[in-house]
Amino acid sequence: MGDRTALTIGVLGSYGGRNLGDEAILTGLLSDLRSHEPHARIIVFSRNPEHTARAHPDVEAVPWEGVSRVDSAQVLAELDLLILGGGGILYDREARRYLRVVRVAQERGLPLLTYAVGVGPLSDGVDTGMVRETLAGAAEVTVRDQESRMVLEEAGLINPITVTADPAFLLEPEEFPDRFLREEGVPAGRRLVGLSVREPGRAAERLDVDGYHRLIAQIADFLIHRIDAYVLFVPMERDDIRHSHGVMSHMTAAERGRILHGDYSPRQVLGLMRHFDLAVGMRLHFLIFAAMVDTPFLPLPYAGKVFDLAQRLGVPALRGVEREVEGPLLAEVDRLWDERDARAAETARRVAEVCDQARGTSQVTGAVLESLRSSRLPGRADGRLRATGVPGGQTADPRHR
Template sequence: MTTGASHPLPARSGPRIGVLGSYGGFNIGDESILSCVLGCLRSLRPDARLVVFSRNAEHTRAHHHAADQVLDWEGVSLNHVLDTLASLDLLVLGGGGILYDGEARRYLRLVRAAQERGVRTFAYAVGAGPLREPDDRAAVRSVLAEMDDVVVRDEESRLVLEEVGLERDVVVTADPALLLRPEPFTDAMMRDEGVPTDARLVGMSVREPGRAAEKLDEGDYHALLADVADFLVRRLDAHVVFLPMERHDVRHAHAVLSHMTAPDQGRILHGSYSPGQVLGFMRHLDLAVGMRLHFVIFAALSGLPVLPLPYSGKVFDFARRTGAPALVGVAREQAGLLLAEVDRLWDEFPQRRDALHARVRELRATATQTCERCGDLLDDIDGGRSASAPEPADLTVPSAGSLSV
C-alpha cells in the first residue's frame, strides 16, 4: 500500500476512483485544483478509495492527505500503472489545462487504457488548447468521444474541442480552484519575506513571454513589465510583491525587478507555501496585476481589483467572466495603454466591487456543477449507495501541501 500518511488508513469499502492530472508540485494552480477535486470526491463518497496518478508521487503523498494511494505514472513500469487502472471504478481526468500540444496524447493514452478495461471515465473541468498537432487532435477526438461525461472549465476550451472535430456534448462550468479556501498568511510570515504590513501592496505575477509578447525580445518584455511595476509604485505609493506561481516564474520576477527604477520597493516571495496560503496572502494586497490564470482567480476570490495581463485565451476568458479588463497583447508601443488601464482600474474599482463579488459567487456556484455531474456518474456506477448530496459550501475545501517557489 502506497500512501503518504503516517497513521493507519481507514477502511475504504466504497468505489475506487483514480485522479489523473498535472500534479506533483510543479504549479500552484494545479495543486489547488487537485485539493478541490479530492475534496469533491471525498464529499461525494466518504468511503471511496482515492488514487492519484502523479508526476511526482513523493510530493503528492506528502501534501495531499485526502489521497489513499499515489502512483508515479511517468518513467515507471507501465504494467503497474495499467494494473491499477484496471482496478478502478472511475478515472477522473483533470482538472486543469492538460489537453494541449505535446501533452494531450500522453494523458489520453492512460484514459484509453482505462476505457479498454471497462473503467468509466470523466473529464473534470479540463482546459484545452492549443491543439494543432495531428496526433494530439486525433487522441482528443477518439478518447473524449468515448468518455462518460466531458466537462471543460471555459468556453474557449469548448470551442477548441469543437474545432478539433469532437462530436459530442461538452459542458462548460468553471475552474475547480474557485472553491479553494484561504489559509492564514500571518504578519510574521510577511516579516519573514521582508514585506511591509503597514504599506499599500500590489501583487504581480509574471512568467515567460510566450504568445503574450511574440514581438518583444525577453529584455524588452521584462523592461515593459518593470515600467508597469514602477508606475504602480509611483501612482499608488505602493510596494510591489511578485508571486511566483511556478518555479520558472522566479527568474522572470528577478529580471523584472532588475529593470525597475525603484527596486527597493519590490519583493519576491521565496518561501514554500500551500495554495491556500498563497490565497491567504492575497488578502493583504490592494491591487493585483498578473499573467498566471490562478493568480487572477485568487485575486478575484479575494475581492481585489485585478488587471489580467494577456497571456492566453484561458486568462482572457476568465477576465471576461469576471468583468475585469481584458487586454489582447503586450508590446512596447502599448505601454501607455497598459498604464492607463491600471490607472482606470484603480479609480473605478469602488463602483465595480459589488459586481465583481456577484460574478465570483456565480462562478463558484458554477464550479460546484462539475462535482454534481461527477456525483451523477458515481450514482450510475454504484447506485448511490454511499452518496450524500453535498451542499455547495461543502465543496469548498482547504488546500493541502505546498509548492516551493
C-alpha cells in the same frame, strides 16, 4: 471492517510539479470527491508522488510519466473510475502524454470523466485525433471555459460538453498572518501590490522575455509612485522566481520590490491575496485567487484562458504584454485604481456566479459516482454507468439552460 461499497477513484493531471495553480485544482477536486465519497480510495497519478503524498496524506500517489503500459494497467485495474482533469492539459504535444494513460484505462473498460479540463491550443493532427477519439468514449465531458468547448467541437468531438469553471473556485482561503509578510521583507503599514509573471514556453510562445520584463517593470514602477506602494511578486511555479528577478532588474524603484520565497499551499496563497490593495498579473490562478477574495485585479493575458476569465468576470484585458504596448496598459492600471470601489460590487457578483458554475462540475461528478455505486448493488450490471448529470451541451449555470 472496511466499506465494501467504497469506490476506488483515479485522478490524472499535471500534479506534483510544484505549480500552485495545478495544486489548487487538485485541492479543490479532492475536496469535492470527499464530499461525495468520504470513504473512497483515491489514487493520484502524479509527476512527483512524494510531493503529492506530503500535500495530501489521505490519498495514494503513483507515478505515470515513464511508466510502461503493463505497469499502468496494474494500477488502473484497481479503479472504478478515472478522472482526467483540472487545468489546461489537452494541448499540442502534451495531450498525447496524458491520453496514453487514458487509452490503457479505456482498453480495460474503465469509465472516464473529464473534470473541468482545459483544452487548447490544439492543431497537431496526432493530438487532435487522440483527444477526439478518447473523449468520445467518456461518460461525461466537462470543461472549465467556453474556449475549451469550442476547441473540442472544432476537433470533431460530438459528445455533449458541459461548461463549468476552474476547480480552484472551490477553494476556501487559509489565513496568511502578517508575520509571514514581515519574514518576506514586506514592511508593515504600506500599500501592497501583487504581481505575477510567467515563463515563455509552449503555453506562451509569443512572449519576448526581455520585452515583457521591461513592460512589467514599467507597470511596477508606475504603481510604486502612483499609490506609494511596495510590490510583491508571487511565483506560481519555481521558474517564475527567475523571471521576477528579471523584471526587478529593469525597475528604477527595485528597492520597493520583493519576491515571495516561502513554500506555501494554494489555500495560504489565496489568503495572501487579501493583503493586496491591487493585483496585476499573468498567471491564471493568481488572477482567480485575487478575484475570489475581492482584490481589484488586472489580467495581462498571454492565452485564451486568461481572456476567458476576464470576460466572465467583466474586467478589462489588453494584449499589451505580447505587443509591449506601454501606454494603454498603464492607463488601464491607473483607471483600475481610481475605479476599484465602483467596480467591486459587479465583480463580486460575477465571481459568485462563476463559483456556482464551478460547483456544477460537482453535480456531474456526483451523478457519475451515484451511478457507479448503484451498479455495484445486487442485481445491477457491474461497472455500468446509469446517470449522466447536468444535461450535455449546457453550462452548469441554470440561467443558461
